[in-house]
Amino acid sequence: MGDALSTIEALYFGLQQQVGMISLATTTQAEKDRFMTQYVAARTAYWACINKMFHDDDPQVATLTRQLKDATTQVSKAEAEMGNISKVIDNITQAVTIAAQLSTFAAG
């Protein structure tokens, strides 16, 4: 398991730990649905990667991994503040989108 999967793992495990708190923090059903969609996508990306293999020396994988690390850091910062739940979900959406992209590079 290389750096790419470790990064997806960090995102998914982080969301797992915060799922209850973020669900409670949502103020509308639309926000809640939006968050849950991202949570499920993060879980799918994790399992897609754990069942497959990455070639970490692929430049595209390396770039996406770097982007995902940055995006996950932003998610953690936003979660810590938890001032604007909509912004938290935006950050999560950005990170999960990169994770989903990255998971397509995992070879079966």
Add this chain to the structure above:
Amino acid sequence: MVSINGAFSRSRLTSIRVFQGGCSFPAPRALERSFSKFPARRMRRVSHLLPLCVLLLVNGCKTSEDATAAATQMTTTASALVDYYAALEKLMKKTDELNRLQEAMLTIPYQQPDRKQIADQAAEFEKREQMAEELTQLAGAFTSLASPAAAQAATDSTTKLQTELASIKQLTPATDEINAMTGAMQLLVSAIQQHKEREAAKAMAATLTGLDGFFLKEMRANESLDSQFVTLAGSLATNLVDQGQIDESSYVQDALGSFDLTARVTDPGIKARIDVLAKAHIAARGDAEKRRFARASTGMEQALAEMARRVNTVASDKAMKSRLAPPSLADVAKWTAEIPGK
């Protein structure tokens, strides 16, 4: 001399030794009787390895005790490997259950493809468990060199093992290690058919070295899978605490139990402070579980490496430094015994 999960004493085994052809070694029937207290599945694994003692002993009386110890160690280690993979398979099934619970509690959808991916991973661990079982079968089958039927059985066993290996979907690229195992097994069958005991033992050692390498490559992925389970369980437990769905009374029972008093915590302030304690407890237990699994994985890998070295030592007619089962297997047993629901 022999220790299987610490339950088998030296005196018990030595008391059933017989004299045969100038060498002293355990008589299979007597030895099987002595295992009668073991569960049927473990007994089957052990009995398959008994003829291995005979094969290794063929090399000469001076190493007979080493050979017996090596065979026993191989049995114990293979048995631990089966348990390790069985426990991981169980964790995957528990993961599926926890995701269903999360769906019920938090209305987070849990559908395809996630269900299938988790089921596929459980199936992968089942394949590895079968592979470990087949290795035990092979060790038993390759021993009765005089019998053409046994040589055929060894060939059949190897074919099954190769099929198991080919069906395994690698979590981490380990083609070299799998190829090494496959090649060593072919040499093993060839040596058995030609009645070359020493070469057979060397090929067995090479097979085990390949298995150790394969295991080592997957260790990080296995740890990730254990972590996701622990994190998910911790998340659900914390959520139940946050939702006021635990009985805080259980936390103060230690203080009251000695006085035959039963707790009834109702004060909101006390309940809130106990909830903080409960969440810290969940986090600490989760971290401890991850450390326990890491130690189990490391212990399993060390035992596989030691087993390969020991069989190689016997094949080279050298004296072994220790005849005890690898102590690191205790960490494996500790973890597998604590898997929820086991």
